[in-house]
Amino acid sequence: MQFTVKSGDPEKQRSSCIVVGIHESRRLTEHAKRLDLVSKGYISDVLRKGGIEGKPGQVLMLHRVPNVPSERVLLAGCGRERDLSDAQFVRLSATAAQTLNDMGVVDAVTYLPELHVRGRELPWLIRKTVESTREALYRFDQLKSKKDVARRPLKRLTLSIPNRKVMPDANRAVAEGIAIANGVELAKNLGNLPGNICTPTYLADQAIALGKEFKSIKTHILNESEMKKLGMGSLLSVAKGSRQPPKLIVLEYFQGKKGDAPVALVGKGLTFDAGGISIKPSADMDQMKFDMCGGASVIGTLRAVAELKLPINLVGAVPASENLPDGAANKPGDIVTSMSGQTIEILNTDAEGRLILCDTLTYVERYNPRAVIDIATLTGACVIALGKHASAVFGNHHPLVHELLNAGKHSYDRAWEMPLWDEYQDQLKSNFADMANIGGRDGGAITAACFLSRFAKKFHWAHLDIAGTAWRTGSDKGATGRPVPLLTQYLLDVASSK
Ligand code: BES
Ligand code: MN
Numbered sequence: 296m297q298f299t300v301k302s303g304d305p306e307k308q309r310s311s312c313i314v315v316g317i318h319e320s321r322r323l324t325e326h327a328k329r330l331d332l333v334s335k336g337y338i339s340d341v342l343r344k345g346g347i348e349g350k351p352g353q354v355l356m357l358h359r360v361p362n363v364p365s366e367r368v369l370l371a372g373c374g375r376e377r378d379l380s381d382a383q384f385v386r387l388s389a390t391a392a393q394t395l396n397d398m399g400v401v402d403a404v405t406y407l408p409e410l411h412v413r414g415r416e417l418p419w420l421i422r423k424t425v426e427s428t429r430e431a432l433y434r435f436d437q438l439k440s441k442k443d444v445a446r447r448p449l450k451r452l453t454l455s456i457p458n459r460k461v462m463p464d465a466n467r468a469v470a471e472g473i474a475i476a477n478g479v480e481l482a483k484n485l486g487n488l489p490g491n492i493c494t495p496t497y498l499a500d501q502a503i504a505l506g507k508e509f510k511s512i513k514t515h516i517l518n519e520s521e522m523k524k525l526g527m528g529s530l531l532s533v534a535k536g537s538r539q540p541p542k543l544i545v546l547e548y549f550q551g552k553k554g555d556a557p558v559a560l561v562g563k564g565l566t567f568d569a570g571g572i573s574i575k576p577s578a579d580m581d582q583m584k585f586d587m588c589g590g591a592s593v594i595g596t597l598r599a600v601a602e603l604k605l606p607i608n609l610v611g612a613v614p615a616s617e618n619l620p621d622g623a624a625n626k627p628g629d630i631v632t633s634m635s636g637q638t639i640e641i642l643n644t645d646a647e648g649r650l651i652l653c654d655t656l657t658y659v660e661r662y663n664p665r666a667v668i669d670i671a672t673l674t675g676a677c678v679i680a681l682g683k684h685a686s687a688v689f690g691n692h693h694p695l696v697h698e699l700l701n702a703g704k705h706s707y708d709r710a711w712e713m714p715l716w717d718e719y720q721d722q723l724k725s726n727f728a729d730m731a732n733i734g735g736r737d738g739g740a741i742t743a744a745c746f747l748s749r750f751a752k753k754f755h756w757a758h759l760d761i762a763g764t765a766w767r768t769g770s771d772k773g774a775t776g777r778p779v780p781l782l783t784q785y786l787l788d789v790a791s792s793k
């Protein structure tokens with residue numbers, strides 16, 4: 296899929312299709328008016344006859360509009376003028392892309408980026424047009440023997456801009472949109488792969504492949520014996536119940552100033568979570584193949600950053616393992632010693648994410664990071680608390696939490712802060728070890744974050760619980776690629792604050 300930007304009037308474009316907006320109720324946008332004028336009222340006539348009301352998401356394809364050189368015109372409903380929200384814009388732009396693709400339009404010019412979205416400016420609309428178009432056309436069909444491909448798929452989309460002055464900003468927004476979409480797509484593909492294909496070794500191989508594709512990324516994989524030497528007793532205990540060897544995937548991207556402290560992203564890479572001996576109920580257990588989406592988002596974000604050549608120092612670390620029941624698996628009551636030296640009583644083997652993350656948090660201490668952000672499908676309790684629209688964010692440093700919240704708002708990949716108060720820490724008390732790995736039913740997402748905070752004392756740290764946002768269920772079951780947009784925006788902000 297190719298994206299370009301261009302300024303120029305719709306009635307002068309020679310393309311297979313022009314996309315213009317119609318507001319509610321049947322009000323022409325400026326660009327629709329121009330087409331209406333040259334066609335001597337053809338468009339307003341269609342509207343008068345009830346073709347389209349202008350509700351967000353409605354579309355109507357017109358063929359051979361008089362005096363318009365382009366073959367077709369797609370009218371796209373845009374809701375009430377001056378009242379368009381982020382969500383509506385993203386949805387209507389995806390619907391437009393889907394319609395073009397379905398109707399055999401190979402190249403089109405869209406005027407939707409010139410719409411007015413509350414609180415947003417042109418570069419945002421351009422970036423989101425690119426992202427939502429890519430999202431709409433995404434299919435995960437690599438494992439289907441018969442692929443359902445469009446006969447004439449959309450190949451080129453030209454995004455209109457009001458004048459040439461904004462060209463540099465617009466081009467940058469396109470490049471950002473493409474890089475984010477590529478990162479999202481990589482995270483989705485990894486997430487959607489089943490556990491029998493996407494094993495810890497497979498994830499590691501993909502990270503190595505990314506290092507080959509981008510010279511700026513250096514990948515190292517730590518194997519079991521190296522982790523043993525480092526004393527990662529907690530991480531290794533989770534992998535004991537699996538026949539797949541665990542991997543600690545480390546990606547280094549050092550394109551900032553020499554000596555600048557890096558940001559470290561730590562992503563849970565649990566390639567299948569059956570719960571271990573504290574086995575999960577069988578209904579919907581297939582969804583636990585998505586338990587590596589945090590790790591996938593780290594790999595996807597590194598891809599986006601490398602493509603944008605951001606002048607920053609960044610480390611990605613992904614502990615990868617399965618969590619299965621087995622004779623050698625962790626048992627409730629087992630006590631393990633983490634790399635930090637702290638001991639952990641494993642009261643529930645299904646609270647395994649924190650067990651692999653804690654040693655990885657200790658591992659990244661060696662980079663003296665300026666900030667560490669972990670991303671994990673950590674708790675079902677987070678889905679109960681926030682549902683599927685917001686990721687939870689916790690942290691031990693307020694400016695960092697705020698930077699992430701703002702990056703989430705800006706990228707429309709939102710997060711919501713949850714408390715990390717000392718009072719909750721008491722729930723992790725163990726009679727036999729330094730701490731238990733669970734804190735009871737109350738505030739389950741919070742006590743999971745409390746557990747991690749004990750391994751994050753030496754740096755500024757934030758934790759994103761993406762259990763509700765990393766994948767969709769139901770008829771469009773699949774990984775979302777979140778929070779790659781949030782993380783990339785955060786790193787764009789880090790790069791521009793230098
Ligand atoms: N990967 C799960 C969390 C999860 C569950 C995410 C459902 C999305 C949907 C995690 O490893 C887990 O099993 N957490 C337990 C923790 C509990 C035992 C304290 C949970 O949430 O039930
Ligand atoms: Mn689990």
Ligand code: ZN
Nearest residue numbers: 565568586648
């Ligand atoms: Zn898990």
